Amino acid sequence: MTVPYRYRGAALLFLLLVVLPWVAWRYALHDTFAAWRACRALERRVERLTPEAAKAGGPVLGRTAPEAILSGGLLDTLRRMAPASVGVAGYRPVVTLREDGIGIHTAEVTLAGPWHDLLRTMHRLEKELPACRLRTVEWALTAEPRTRAPRLVLTLYIQQPTLNPE
Secondary structure (H helix, E strand, C coil), X not given: CCCCHHHHHHHHHHHHHHHHHHHHHHHHHHHHXXXXXXXXXXXXXXXXXXXXXXXHCCCCCCCCCCCCCCCCHHHHHHHHHCCCCCEEEEEEEEEEEXXXXXXXXXXXXXXXXXXXXXXXXXXHHHHHCCCCEEEEEEEEEEECCCCCCEEEEEEEEEEEEEECCC
């Protein structure tokens, strides 16, 4: 279908004023607006639920656990949890990832001691550390530097996600 030349300006104006906004809404803006509406509804729901969770003593949304790896809180907790026969042979905290306001802190903790006590300490760490997760465990048998006696070494890699204010 061809439009006569004298109506071509009116047809182009119709396309510009009616069809172009409709196409932009249908293919570009509709999904964005629906997601924005859903996000606003979730924000209102979180605002309603936050005071109820605080009264009930449950976890409050948006509240994070204190940072434990870089501050040394993990090391203090570890010394408190471990029996006297388990010693901390090494501790190396590292920031593994820092992106979009979220950071992942990783600690490499090396423990030395008897097998049963190391296993018991690892189990307590898995169960009782609320904000940290054990990612990798490495067992090794090394020689004591002074006496050359064999000693069992447990290396733990522990991670904690944190919010980084920017």
